[in-house]
Amino acid sequence: MAVISVINLSVVKTDRLLFEHLNFAVEQGGLLYVKGQNGAGKTSLLRVLAGLVNADSGKVYFSQQNIKDCRDDYHQHLVYFGHKLGINLTLSAVENLQYWCKQHQVVISVDRIFNTLAQLNLVGLEDIPVANLSAGQQRRVALARFWFKQNAKLWILDEPFTALDNQGIELISKQITQFLIGGGAVVITSHQALRLDYPTDELTLEYRI
Amino acid sequence: MWKWLHPYAKPEHTYYLCQRLLPWFSLLGLAVILFASVWGLAFAPTDYQQSEAYRIIYVHVPSAVLSKSLYSAMAIAAFVGLVWQVKTSFMAMMALAPIGATVTFVSLVTGAAWGKPMWGTWWEWDARLTSQLILLFLFLGVISLYKAFEDKQQAGKAAGVMAMVGVINLPIIHYSVQWWNTLHQGATIMKLGKPSMPPEMLWPLLLSILGWALVSAAIFLLRMQNEILQREIRRPWVVALANKSSTLSEGT
Amino acid sequence: MLFFILVISLFPLAVGPEPKTLQLIGPGVIWVAAILSSLLGLERLFRDDFQDGSLEQLMLSNTSLPAAALVKVLAHWLTSILPLIILSPLLALFLHLNEPMYWALLKTLLLGTPLLSLIGAIAVGLTVGLNRGGVLLALLLLPVFIPLLIFATSAVESASMQLQYSAQLAIIGAMFLLSLALAPFAIAYALRVSQT
Numbered sequence: 001m002a003v004i005s006v007i008n009l010s011v012v013k014t015d016r017l018l019f020e021h022l023n024f025a026v027e028q029g030g031l032l033y034v035k036g037q038n039g040a041g042k043t044s045l046l047r048v049l050a051g052l053v054n055a056d057s058g059k060v061y062f063s064q065q066n067i068k069d070c071r072d073d074y075h076q077h078l079v080y081f082g083h084k085l086g087i088n089l090t091l092s093a094v095e096n097l098q099y100w101c102k103q104h105q106v107v108i109s110v111d112r113i114f115n116t117l118a119q120l121n122l123v124g125l126e127d128i129p130v131a132n133l134s135a136g137q138q139r140r141v142a143l144a145r146f147w148f149k150q151n152a153k154l155w156i157l158d159e160p161f162t163a164l165d166n167q168g169i170e171l172i173s174k175q176i177t178q179f180l181i182g183g184g185a186v187v188i189t190s191h192q193a194l195r196l197d198y199p200t201d202e203l204t205l206e207y208r209i
Numbered sequence: 210m211w212k213w214l215h216p217y218a219k220p221e222h223t224y225y226l227c228q229r230l231l232p233w234f235s236l237l238g239l240a241v242i243l244f245a246s247v248w249g250l251a252f253a254p255t256d257y258q259q260s261e262a263y264r265i266i267y268v269h270v271p272s273a274v275l276s277k278s279l280y281s282a283m284a285i286a287a288f289v290g291l292v293w294q295v296k297t298s299f300m301a302m303m304a305l306a307p308i309g310a311t312v313t314f315v316s317l318v319t320g321a322a323w324g325k326p327m328w329g330t331w332w333e334w335d336a337r338l339t340s341q342l343i344l345l346f347l348f349l350g351v352i353s354l355y356k357a358f359e360d361k362q363q364a365g366k367a368a369g370v371m372a373m374v375g376v377i378n379l380p381i382i383h384y385s386v387q388w389w390n391t392l393h394q395g396a397t398i399m400k401l402g403k404p405s406m407p408p409e410m411l412w413p414l415l416l417s418i419l420g421w422a423l424v425s426a427a428i429f430l431l432r433m434q435n436e437i438l439q440r441e442i443r444r445p446w447v448v449a450l451a452n453k454s455s456t457l458s459e460g461t
Numbered sequence: 462m463l464f465f466i467l468v469i470s471l472f473p474l475a476v477g478p479e480p481k482t483l484q485l486i487g488p489g490v491i492w493v494a495a496i497l498s499s500l501l502g503l504e505r506l507f508r509d510d511f512q513d514g515s516l517e518q519l520m521l522s523n524t525s526l527p528a529a530a531l532v533k534v535l536a537h538w539l540t541s542i543l544p545l546i547i548l549s550p551l552l553a554l555f556l557h558l559n560e561p562m563y564w565a566l567l568k569t570l571l572l573g574t575p576l577l578s579l580i581g582a583i584a585v586g587l588t589v590g591l592n593r594g595g596v597l598l599a600l601l602l603l604p605v606f607i608p609l610l611i612f613a614t615s616a617v618e619s620a621s622m623q624l625q626y627s628a629q630l631a632i633i634g635a636m637f638l639l640s641l642a643l644a645p646f647a648i649a650y651a652l653r654v655s656q657t
Binding site for chain 3: 350353357362370371378381382384386
């Protein structure tokens, strides 16, 4: 049974048809790499998959159910990382992650959070306002959420590797691979080539006028 | 019951419908408005109280009536668009808005012009004028909000929400302003001479209202066509239409 | 807050300290100050959360968006309007409002200012993604706030003439309850539209 599938999807943005009649499915343990040049509609597609934006026509299914009908269930099993980091700049890394976990009904100990931040090379930076961190460090704080939601079935990542150094890319890639091996599904876009040693399905979106 | 409306959710259909209806509305509208205006402004009998000055009602009343009906029409279009997610409904809403704003403005100017001989001043915070002023702000708000968005689908929904907020408030605003006015002044009520309006005065008035309505409808049809073309500019049917008209002009 | 005390202090300086004049314009001045204060605070209501992506994450969690919106509205009221209400005795003093007038004013402020936050939040939800929200927000909201202004100031005026003003309060109260029931959903919808 596909974790996420899309039937006859078409999306219009600013009166421009981005794509139409799109069909695909991602199974458990499946990795979908969405490619295309700037403006082709990758971000829009991911936002439609996440349910933040409505498509013009077509449907998105999570475990055979329309995401509009199973909103709560879908949200419980989804982790989304978009263009905006999703962290508040005035709070510290720990506070941000605690807030996010509480919001997404993830029970977690402070020690766990500190350990994960340490894994992400953020030792000593956990308690200062996130605004004082560099872009790459802020991104790593935001990506930490992928270490916490254990019962997630689907990860949607929109260009997660931007501004990350090689070490950061390694860390995230390893985490993604682990998730996939455990049966999770991932939809990802990136301008850099994926360095994941894992069978990848590719979807290329063409830029349409 | 509403199945006959379904094809008009497609912009292309609506475009051609507007094209078919336009000549009727524009010709008929112009004829009626000219006839009624000339009758009212030149030939209707003189009012015993206000002499010739009252004639402005042949412009003021139609514009005031139209301003309110256009806002209602706009709000209905907003409602349909929001509830049933119909793109053409939002286009209709935005085609109506500037017409409504202009008509409201005319009602304000003619109302003020009427006020000069009546009260001796160009402006009075009369209940009706104040309501019309607020109505103008409501129209301008919807238009500005729509213009502020680049994504016109988003713009339509946002403007639609504000149009709905406005329409819910419209009766409250009218009532409150009327009440406020009677509290503070009480005397300056615009006289229409309603119950005692002889037929020679009433008929041109009614015809003016009809004429204004028809002309507004004609302008709406034109604007609707424009709006559709602008929004659908990348679609094949628009491109074909543009090519056809350019080959036509080449042929002459 | 200091800004508004300063502005309100300008009025006696501008129109003269004659108590009768100040009493006439006083309730109106305080209410207009409340409206302006509300508008200033509204702009920041959702902007930061929208720009840093926290709003997105909120919409992807199982937190009820209308409930979250209501909490935000409450926060706005507490920060932008409550200080004005707390300072109102001082302002009433400046503007020579007598006791019955002040109590009427206080009641209208308590019942009516939540409306400013509730309906203001709808407009803010719609414009949060836009760059220049400020003037547009004022244009959208002022017509809608006018009835509130009319009823509130008329209530205080009635009080000054020792007349009953329960009717005005009742209407304001009704508007408040209606928006309390409907606005959170409208705000949630507006926020979703902005996400597109």
